[in-house]
Amino acid sequence: MKKKFWLLPLLACVLMLTGCGKSLSDQSVLDNVKESNTITWGVKGDVKLFGLIDVRDGQQKGFDVDMAKAITKRILGPKGKAEFVTTTSQSRIPLLKNGNVDAIIATMTITPERKKIISFSHSYFDAGQSILVAKNSSIKSAKDLNGKTVIGVVGANSVENIKKIAPRAKVIELQDYAQAMNALKSGQGDALTTDNGILFGLAVQNPGYEVRGGTFTVEPYGVAVNKGQTGFTKAVDKAVLEMQHDGEYNRLIKKWFGDVPGFKYKELYRR
Amino acid sequence: MSMIEFHDVQKYYGHFHALHDINLEIDEGETVVLIGPSGSGKSTLVRTVNGLETIQKGQLIVNGHDLSDPKTNLNILRSDVGMVFQHFNLYKNKDVLENIMLAPRIVSHIPEEENKKRAMELLEMVGLEKWAHNMPSQISGGQKQRVAIARTLAMRPKLILYDEPTSALDPEMIDDVLQVIKKVTNESGMTSLIVTHEMGFAKEVANRVIFMDQGQIVEDENSASFFEQPKTVRAQQFLSKIISH
Amino acid sequence: MIDIFTKFSGQLFVGLGWTILSSVIALFFSLIIGTVFAIMEVVPSKIARFIGRAYVEILRNIPLLVITMFFYLVIPKYVMKINGFTAGTIGLTLYTSAFIAETIRSGIQSVSGGQMEGARSTGMTYWQAMRYIILPQAFKIVIPPLGNQFVNLVKNSSVLAFVAGFDLMYQANSIASTTFDQINSYLVVGVLYLIITLPLSYYMQYLEKKLA
The missing domain is CATH 3.40.190.10 (Periplasmic binding protein-like II)
Incomplete structure (x- = not known):
């Protein structure tokens, strides 16, 4: 019986040590994805229009998902593969930090608090x-x-x-x-x-x-990547910018939001 | 007036015919000993008398209650019919005194003071007044059985059933318990039905002996003539075996 | 870890309070309901035994979260408005009561049949024998497994987090998502759960020794 009293402090120590360890290697994500020809994206699975799992084929579908596919092709070339991991608002940052996903495109607003621990691309969608x-x-x-x-x-x-x-x-x-x-x-x-x-x-x-009642905040969505991955962030920014120039961005906006009643999708168009 | 009446009673366990055509009448005040080889149905017969076992056919009337009628209130019957078990069955969560006082309190609603006085008298009678506040686990088997007898007597029953009361006891304890039973039967004038293997005790205490074999009553005699000269071969064989041991 | 604790101690103590409140309510009612269904499982009446059996088998074989969601989402829609805390606590109570019923039933059945016969032969009714003789002995036998059920109950109360019951786990989720420090947020809450469950298991061990 007495022995068990050691358990609590011991457990606490072990957990604190794990908490202090370095969590992610300093490898370049851009190099890694080019080598494997695959980008693993964290997307939503329960958000219609952005990332929703289609029960018929189990695939995630939505604007975020299509954006991720387009960005992947522009970074890795036409044969580049995009893989998807379903995340929630709660799990997406831990999954990114642990390296389970290379990037997150999951209705994620760029905020100063989040910027302290992860990096964002430029905004790819203006929500409110x-x-x-x-x-x-x-x-x-x-x-x-x-x-x-x-x-x-x-x-x-x-x-x-x-x-x-x-x-x-x-x-x-x-x-x-x-x-x-x-x-x-x-x-x-x-x-x-x-x-x-x-x-x-x-x-x-x-x-x-x-x-x-309209929007009462501005919520610019960004692609989240781990801190220090400047090369990868720049590649994402370049891809999004290209999409805006050649009209693919606007096509995707119309594809997903064109039929939504009450939604002024044309205000989202970017040139 | 008769206390127990069996009329053509049949009892089955599944296909096993445990009691076969039982016809028996026991009068008030009689002391009847039930003997026979093991598995002959003695215990089963005794347990039907207070409804611990049900019967399938025939009629069984105990103290005026018809046990073959499912509407009969067994609780009322049982408060007049005491039972002493082979394994005592003292309440393990109650001390000796509480074992005796519980049923009079919650079944017969005897006032607490009177109940306690009576319980102490009974404990004195069985020689265990010093053990009143011990738990059953702290006393010997012989003592437990004497407490169980006191517990039964506390309900002032008209009939007591003893189901092999000394079979689970160490030999040196048996005599104390038999003395108590003898005292109870002689002094109270209650009706008693006793299943036992103690032939000496049976001879001394019984007015009447019933010999059972294979679920049937084989002999029903007064005690003296049964032990002198049993009529049937089966009873003769049984007695000679028991006595030669 | 200390940072999180000091910075969010208000929120954490609120969570601790709701967790303890829910656990105490669920413990009290699951013990009563569990005992009732345990008795139903052993009484002579076939109908009662069937109902008792069905209750236990259904509730202990459905995930707690499903039961809780039923009370959180379905009951308010069709029956009456109940909030997350209430829904979670009801779910917790019913779920735990099935396990407690099972524990107490086995306790009752491990009291020897002779105890019941001894009591009935003095004219006690079935219910008197249950109340004065069988149940007190059964409860003593089931104290150790019952202690396990109580500890499980406290841990299972984290189901409240899924229905916004404001308990410790809910606060942990909320702190973790504000600070992005998942590890330390859950660590603090883990330690707070231990503060409830460890004394509880030691108390049950003490009780077991004392009554043995």
Whole structure:
């Protein structure tokens, strides 16, 4: 019995040591992906329009996924392969830092806090945070959320933002968008908040709900890569810029957002 | 007046015919000893009397209650019919005194003071008043069985069933227990039905002996004539085997 | 690790509070419900035994998360509004009660049949014999396995995180996603869970020795 008391400090020490170790090698990701002719992308699996797993073939599909495929071809050439790993808002940074994925393209906003631990490409999509409510809801915009319960997703920055606009809103965080949407439908909250692109996707899947009140933040999405991978970051930036010049970018915008009711997709066009 | 009446009683365990055409009448105040080889159905017969075993056919009436009728309230019957088991079955979570006082308190609602006084008297009678606050695990087998007898008597039963009360005891304990049973049967005038292998004790205590074999009653005699000259060959063989040992 | 603890101690203690509250409520009710179903599993009535058996088999063979999601998403939609904490605690209670029922049932069945016969032969009803003789002995037998169930219950309360129940795990997720320091966030919370579970297991060991 007495022996067991050693367990606690011992365990703590072991875990602290692992916590202090260097997590990633300093190899160049750009060299690695060129060698293997494959880029492994972290994408969303539950976000319609950006990254959603199609139950029929198990493939991720969406704007982020198509962007990743196009960027891959432009970096590695036409025979370059893009592989996809499904991530959530919560798991994407750890997966990147551990080297499970080379880059993340998963509705990820470029923020100063995130920039402290990872690097971003230039923005490839201009989102803004908004709210999704039931069509019969009395909530007109985010300002009406004081005293209401707002559903967000763990790991997304939208929860912080809502507190600035409506300080008395009660916020609950769920694991992913599917759960958050179900919770909204079950009446666990009065509104769901995140980026408008994601919300429009949810509105397409759930007809009784709509995006209200426009955007109240600017959320530039970026491709995330590990710190110090300047070569790879530059290659991504160059690829995105090329896509904007030759019109592939706008084609993808129209492909994914052209049919979304209420979404002014042409404002997203880039030249 | 009769205390126990068996009329053409049949008992089966699946296909095994455990009690075969039992017809038996025991009057109030009688002390009846039930003997026979093991597996002859003695214990089964005794256990049907307080409903621990059910019967499949025939009629069984005990103290005016019809046990063949499923609507009969066995709890009322059992509060008048005591039972002493081979393995004592003292409540392991209660001390000696509580073992005796529990049923009078929660079944018969005897006032606490009266209940305790009676329990101590009974413990004195079986010679265990000093052990009142010991747990069953702290006393010997012979002592346990004497407590079990006291526990049964505390309910003031009209009939006591003894199911091989000394079979699980070390030889040196047996006599103490038999003395207590003898005292109880002689002094109380209660009806007793005793399953035992102790022939000397049986001869001394019984008015009547029932010999069973293979689920049937083979002989039903008064004690003196049975032990002097059993009528059937099976009983003669059984007795000679027991006595030669 | 210390940094995270000092910086977020308020949030962590809130989480600790919800975790303990949920565990205590679930422990209390799962013990009662578990005992009721354990008894149903051993009574003479075939219908009661069937219901008891069905309850235990269904609830212990469904993942806790599924039961919890049912109460979080389905019940509010069709029956009544319940929040994440309540849904999680109900899920935890029912799930644990199935395991406790199973534990107590085996305890009851390991009390020898002679104890029941001894009690019944003095005229006690089945329920009196259960209450005064069988259950007290059964509970004593099942203290060690019951202790395991209690520790499991505390750990399983982390299911609250999935339904925004504000418990320790929920706070860990939230801290980890604000600081991006996953390792230390979960480490702190792991230690806080140990602070609840270790004394609990030592207490159960002590109780076991004391009653043995």
